[in-house]
Amino acid sequence: MSARMLNWIAALGVAALALAAFLPGAVDSYAFSFLFFVFLYAIMAQAWNLVAGFGGQVSLGNHAFFGLGAYTTAILWSGNYLWGSLYDAYPRIYYFDPVTMALGGLVAALAAVIIGLPLLSKLRGDYFALGTLGFGEIVKVVLINGGDFTGGAFGVVAPAGTFDTLLPHYLVGLGLMVGVALALRLLMRSRYGLALIAVRDDEMAASANGIDTLKVKVAAFAGSAFIAGVAGSLYTYYIFHVGPDSVFDLNWMLLPLMMTVVGGTGTLFGPILGAFVMYAVFDLARIAVPDYHPVISGLTIILAMLFLPKGLMRVRGRRVA
Amino acid sequence: MQPDETLLRLEAVQKRFGGLVVLNNIDIAVGPNELIGLIGPNGAGKSTLFNLITAIYAPTRGRIRFRDQDITGIAPHRISRLGIARTFQLVRTFLTMTAFENVMVGAVYGAGGRVKHATEAANAALELVGLTARRDIRTAHMTLSERRMLEIARAVASEPALLLLDEPMAGLNPTEIQRMVDVIRRVRAEKGVSMLWVEHKVDAIMKVCGRVIVLDHGEKIADGAPREITQNRKVIEAYLGEPAA
Numbered sequence: 001m002s003a004r005m006l007n008w009i010a011a012l013g014v015a016a017l018a019l020a021a022f023l024p025g026a027v028d029s030y031a032f033s034f035l036f037f038v039f040l041y042a043i044m045a046q047a048w049n050l051v052a053g054f055g056g057q058v059s060l061g062n063h064a065f066f067g068l069g070a071y072t073t074a075i076l077w078s079g080n081y082l083w084g085s086l087y088d089a090y091p092r093i094y095y096f097d098p099v100t101m102a103l104g105g106l107v108a109a110l111a112a113v114i115i116g117l118p119l120l121s122k123l124r125g126d127y128f129a130l131g132t133l134g135f136g137e138i139v140k141v142v143l144i145n146g147g148d149f150t151g152g153a154f155g156v157v158a159p160a161g162t163f164d165t166l167l168p169h170y171l172v173g174l175g176l177m178v179g180v181a182l183a184l185r186l187l188m189r190s191r192y193g194l195a196l197i198a199v200r201d202d203e204m205a206a207s208a209n210g211i212d213t214l215k216v217k218v219a220a221f222a223g224s225a226f227i228a229g230v231a232g233s234l235y236t237y238y239i240f241h242v243g244p245d246s247v248f249d250l251n252w253m254l255l256p257l258m259m260t261v262v263g264g265t266g267t268l269f270g271p272i273l274g275a276f277v278m279y280a281v282f283d284l285a286r287i288a289v290p291d292y293h294p295v296i297s298g299l300t301i302i303l304a305m306l307f308l309p310k311g312l313m314r315v316r317g318r319r320v321a
Numbered sequence: 322m323q324p325d326e327t328l329l330r331l332e333a334v335q336k337r338f339g340g341l342v343v344l345n346n347i348d349i350a351v352g353p354n355e356l357i358g359l360i361g362p363n364g365a366g367k368s369t370l371f372n373l374i375t376a377i378y379a380p381t382r383g384r385i386r387f388r389d390q391d392i393t394g395i396a397p398h399r400i401s402r403l404g405i406a407r408t409f410q411l412v413r414t415f416l417t418m419t420a421f422e423n424v425m426v427g428a429v430y431g432a433g434g435r436v437k438h439a440t441e442a443a444n445a446a447l448e449l450v451g452l453t454a455r456r457d458i459r460t461a462h463m464t465l466s467e468r469r470m471l472e473i474a475r476a477v478a479s480e481p482a483l484l485l486l487d488e489p490m491a492g493l494n495p496t497e498i499q500r501m502v503d504v505i506r507r508v509r510a511e512k513g514v515s516m517l518w519v520e521h522k523v524d525a526i527m528k529v530c531g532r533v534i535v536l537d538h539g540e541k542i543a544d545g546a547p548r549e550i551t552q553n554r555k556v557i558e559a560y561l562g563e564p565a566a
C-alpha cells in the first residue's frame with residue numbers, strides 16, 4: 001500500500017468517526033465509550049512511540065506523566081487556581097479548557113526534563129528504562145504523601161457533576177489523537193526528526209556528526225511526557241476522581257507500549273492502528289472470559305510478535321507515510 | 322609551515338585505560354591541506370587517537386588544540402561543528418535512513434545546524450563519492466563499500482577542515498580499493514580538506530600520502546616522508562618484530 005493511499009484511508013476514517021458521533025443514538029451506544037478509550041490509548045501509544053519508537057529510548061514511566069497530567073488538571077480545577085471569579089460566572093470553564101490541559105502536559109514535560117537529564121546522560125539505554133520505572137513509583141509515593149494538596153491516598157476529586165453526555169469527550173479525544181498524529185508527522189519531516197532518527201540508529205555517529213544527542217533525547221522524552229500529560233488531563237474529565245492507584249496504574253504505560261509494538265514501532269500509523277486492534281482484543285477478552293483476560297491479551301501479543309515482528313505496519317522507520 | 326597555520330596540534334597526549342597505557346606522550350601537528358597516513362601494527366592505538374581527537378574519550382594527560390582553540394574535553398558534537406569530521410573503523414551509518422538522509426545529517430548538523438544550502442551540500446557530497454544513483458536507497462540495503470563511501474560523503478557534507486579516516490579500505494575488494502583511493506584524492510583536491518588516514522594497507526598509504534606517522538605500542542616512532550619511513554629501523558622492527566638478541 002502506498003503512503004498516499006494510506007493517508008487517504010486515514011483521512012476518510014477520521015471523517016467517518018467524526019460524523020458517526022452525530023448519528024442518532026450514537027452517544028448512548030457502547031461503541032461510543034469504547035471509541036473514547038481507543039482515542040485515549042492511541043494518544044498514549046503515540047506518546048510512547050515518540051520517545052521509544054522514533055527516539056529509541058525505552059521509557060517505562062509514561063504512566064507517571066499521564067498521572068501528573070491528571071493530578072494537575074484535578075488540582076487546578078478543584079482549587080480554582082486558574083479562572084478566579086470567572087469560574088463562578090461560567091461553572092463549566094474548566095471542562096476541556098485548553099489552558100488547564102496544556103498545563104497538565106507542561107507539568108509532565110517539566111518532570112521529564114528534570115528526570116531525563118541525569119538518566120539520559122548515561123550512554124546505556126537500560127539505565128534509562130529502569131530509571132523511568134523507578135521514577136513512576138517515586139512520583140506516586142510523593143503524591144500519596146502530598147497532604148491536603150494532593151489528597152493523600154484518596155486523591156483529588158474534580159468538582160464536576162455536570163456531565164450528561166460523552167460527546168465532548170469523544171470529539172476532544174478524536175481531535176487530540178489526530179492532532180498528535182499530524183504534529184508528529186510534521187516533526188518527523190523536519191530537521192529535528194532527522195536528528196531523532198540519527199540518535200536512535202547510532203548515537204556515536206550522531207554526535208560525531210554534530211548532533212547534541214542529550215538535548216535531542218531529553219526533548220523527545222519531554223515531548224512524549226507532554227502528550228501523556230494531556231491524555232491524563234483528558235481522562236480527568238471522564239473519571240473526575242484522580243487517585244494514585246487509578247492514574248498511576250502501570251497499565252497506562254504497558255498497554256500503549258503493547259499497542260505500539262503490535263501496530264508498528266517507529267511508524268506514524270502503527271500506534272493508532274495498534275490501539276484500535278488491541279483495545280478491541282482486550283475488551284472482547286474481558287467480556288467473553290473475565291478470568292482469562294490477561295492470558296488472552298498475553299497470547300495475542302506473543303502471536304503478534306511471532307507473525308508480525310515489525311508490527312501491523314510491517315515496515316520500520318519513518319518512511320511509512 | 323608557519324605555526325599559526327597549524328590546524329590540529331596534539332601536545333604530550335596520553336591515554337590510559339585503567340593500568341594500560343594505550344597512548345603515551347604523543348605530539349602531532351597537522352597543517353592545512355595535508356594528507357597524512359597513520360600506520361602501525363594492530364593495537365598500536367590508532368583508533369584510540371581518533372577517539373581522543375573527536376572527544377569520545379578524554380586524554381588522561383596533554384592538550385588537543387584545533388586552530389588555536391583548546392578543544393580538550395569539549396563535547397563530541399561541538400568538535401564536529403568546529404570542523405573535524407571522521408569515519409569509523411567499524412562503519413557507522415544510520416541504517417534506517419536513506420543515503421541522502423544520512424548525508425543530510427552531516428550537511429545540517431555537522432555544519433553547525435544550518436538550514437540553507439544543506440540539500441545542495443548533501444547532493445554534492447553524494448556525487449563526489451559516486452553514490453548519486455543510490456540516493457534514495459536505505460543504508461541497510463547497501464554494500465560495505467557503499468557504506469564506507471557514504472560515511473565519507475556524510476563527513477564531507479559537514480564541510481570539515483580536517484577529516485579522520487579509520488581504515489576506509491578494510492573489507493573492500495581491489496576494484497573498490499582503487500575507487501576509494503580516487504575518492505580520497507578527490508576530496509583533498511576539491512575540498513582542500515586536511516586528512517589523517519589510518520590504513521592497514523601500507524602500500525596504498527606510501528603511494529598516496531605526502532607524510533606518514535607510525536605508532537607502535539602507543540608511542541609515535543616515526544613521522545616523515547614515505548621514503549624516510551620505509552627505511553626507518555624502528556619501523557622495520559615494529560613491522561617485522563624485534564630482531565633476535
Ligand SMILES: Nc1ncnc2c1ncn2[C@@H]1O[C@H](COP(=O)(O)OP(=O)(O)O)[C@@H](O)[C@H]1O
Nearest residue numbers: 338341343361362363364365366367368369370
Ligand atoms: N575502551 C577501551 N578500554 C580498554 N582498552 C581499550 C579501549 N579501547 C582500546 N583499548 C585498547 O587500546 C589498545 C589500542 O587499541 P586501538 O586504538 O583500537 O588500536 P589500533 O586502532 O591501532 O588497532 C588496544 O590494546 C585496545 O585493546
Ligand SMILES: [Mg+2]
Nearest residue numbers: 367368369410
Ligand atoms: Mg583501529
